[in-house]
Amino acid sequence: MMTYLVTGGAGFIGANFVKYILKIHSDCMVIILDKLTYAGNLGTIKEELSDSRVSFYKGDICNKELIENIFMSHNIDTVVNFAAESHVDRSIEDPGIFLKTNILGTQTLMDVAKANWTTGKDSNGYPTFLEGKKFLQVSTDEVYGHLDRDIPEGKVLEVTNDALKEVLKGREDMPKAFGKEFFTEETSLKPRSPYATSKTAADMLVRAYAETYHFPVNVTRCSNNYGPYHFPEKLIPLIIKNILEGKSLPVYGDGKQVRDWLYVEDHCKGIDMVINGGTLGEAYNIGGFNEELNINIVKKTIDIVRELVFEGEKVKPEYSSFVKVSYNECSYNLIKYVADRLGHDARYAIDPTKTVKELGFYPETPFTVGIRKTIKWYLDNQDWVNEVASGDYQKYYQAMY
Ligand code: NAD
Numbered sequence: 351m352m353t354y355l356v357t358g359g360a361g362f363i364g365a366n367f368v369k370y371i372l373k374i375h376s377d378c379m380v381i382i383l384d385k386l387t388y389a390g391n392l393g394t395i396k397e398e399l400s401d402s403r404v405s406f407y408k409g410d411i412c413n414k415e416l417i418e419n420i421f422m423s424h425n426i427d428t429v430v431n432f433a434a435e436s437h438v439d440r441s442i443e444d445p446g447i448f449l450k451t452n453i454l455g456t457q458t459l460m461d462v463a464k465a466n467w468t469t470g471k472d473s474n475g476y477p478t479f480l481e482g483k484k485f486l487q488v489s490t491d492e493v494y495g496h497l498d499r500d501i502p503e504g505k506v507l508e509v510t511n512d513a514l515k516e517v518l519k520g521r522e523d524m525p526k527a528f529g530k531e532f533f534t535e536e537t538s539l540k541p542r543s544p545y546a547t548s549k550t551a552a553d554m555l556v557r558a559y560a561e562t563y564h565f566p567v568n569v570t571r572c573s574n575n576y577g578p579y580h581f582p583e584k585l586i587p588l589i590i591k592n593i594l595e596g597k598s599l600p601v602y603g604d605g606k607q608v609r610d611w612l613y614v615e616d617h618c619k620g621i622d623m624v625i626n627g628g629t630l631g632e633a634y635n636i637g638g639f640n641e642e643l644n645i646n647i648v649k650k651t652i653d654i655v656r657e658l659v660f661e662g663e664k665v666k667p668e669y670s671s672f673v674k675v676s677y678n679e680c681s682y683n684l685i686k687y688v689a690d691r692l693g694h695d696a697r698y699a700i701d702p703t704k705t706v707k708e709l710g711f712y713p714e715t716p717f718t719v720g721i722r723k724t725i726k727w728y729l730d731n732q733d734w735v736n737e738v739a740s741g742d743y744q745k746y747y748q749a750m751y
Pocket residue numbers: 357358359360361362363364383384385386387388389390391409410411412431432433434435436437451455488489490491549571572573574575576581
């Protein structure tokens with residue numbers, strides 16, 4: 351039986367990960383630690399909280415005493431650190447909390463885990479650790495900085511690698527690439543925003559603990575996630591919410607920034623594979639070979655909302671209580687280009703070959719399938735959207751747009 355400490359488990363990816371491991375591992379315990387910032391919501395894990403395998407602690411990953419108590423009360427095998435300040439725009443407004451949570455919080459967690467898992471020292475003076483323990487740091491492709499977008503409209507990806515050919519075989523939509531370069535685990539780390547810099551510092555600190563103390567770690571670096579329970583300040587859920595309300599859709603700059611989109615459950619699956627099979631001390635890229643221009647993501651979202659919400663020109667009865675947009679208004683006319691984000695990264699593109707070859711990871715969900723599932727989920731879960739979008743977020747949204 352494996353006991354996981356999942357930090358940030360009431361946030362978007364952390365909560366999806368909790369749901370995923372409870373579903374696939376019947377014999378596990380899950381301890382969730384979350385500060386419940388504006389981005390964390392107990393409503394997201396309502397069902398899981400009543401599962402006898404789950405315990406919840408409200409608190410900060412910078413609080414050493416609390417983490418020590420958790421380690422005293424539970425025999426933690428794996429720490430999966432999702433807890434973070436995660437929104438780039440907020441990091442530009444106020445970097446301080448990003449450095450504190452993302453860097454010092456990671457250090458605090460590792461220090462407590464290290465103290466609890468140590469068994470002694472080897473002949474060279476390095477600490478030794480209990481078998482089967484692991485600290486997994488959930489990092490991001492943003493640590494690599496950005497790439498050129500030198501194929502402006504993108505072209506279908508030519509896959510020469512056999513492992514990847516196998517992965518992409520039979521996909522409904524063959525992915526496009528918007529440039530020749532990709533991030534591999536060997537790409538140097540050159541973050542460009544305060545958020546990415548804080549995540550890079552944490553990523554490097556985790557690897558420093560592996561080198562200095564032989565502390566058992568893995569780092570995963572993932573591309574942009576989308577899916578259920580995504581907080582509506584991020585691109586896709588914000589667009590869905592605004593379309594339904596008939597509000598304009600803010601798009602930064604010319605909208606031609608390229609992101610590699612991965613359905614959140616595929617990310618969770620990749621993390622589980624790294625926990626179970628990743629070589630200690632190594633970093634693993636998790637990505638979807640699913641590049642797209644932001645503006646095309648917005649247009650596809652409008653198209654699918656239109657298709658799912660209306661019957662003829664009328665709103666379907668099940669959605670009529672909250673859909674404010676009319677059939678004619680639900681169009682690309684809603685798009686409103688706004689001043690570009692400062693230092694906006696042009697293109698992220700992950701090469702997940704190592705994770706595919708070593709662990710058998712594959713990004714299972716084509717974007718056309720994942721985005722439809724996501725939009726349907728938001729249509730069917732308006733209570734959740736209203737709950738998380740009340741309060742703090744509203745003030746932030748009004749100040750930004
Ligand atoms: P999120 O903002 O939705 O969730 C973060 C969670 O952490 C929230 O529940 C919040 O309450 C909690 N938290 C914040 N500060 C905390 C603290 N000091 N102590 C304890 N809990 C705290 O973020 P997300 O999108 O789910 O991202 C999770 C992780 O994955 C982050 O580390 C992020 O850097 C990384 N990541 C995200 C993406 C993406 O596309 N969203 C891609 C790659 C990597």
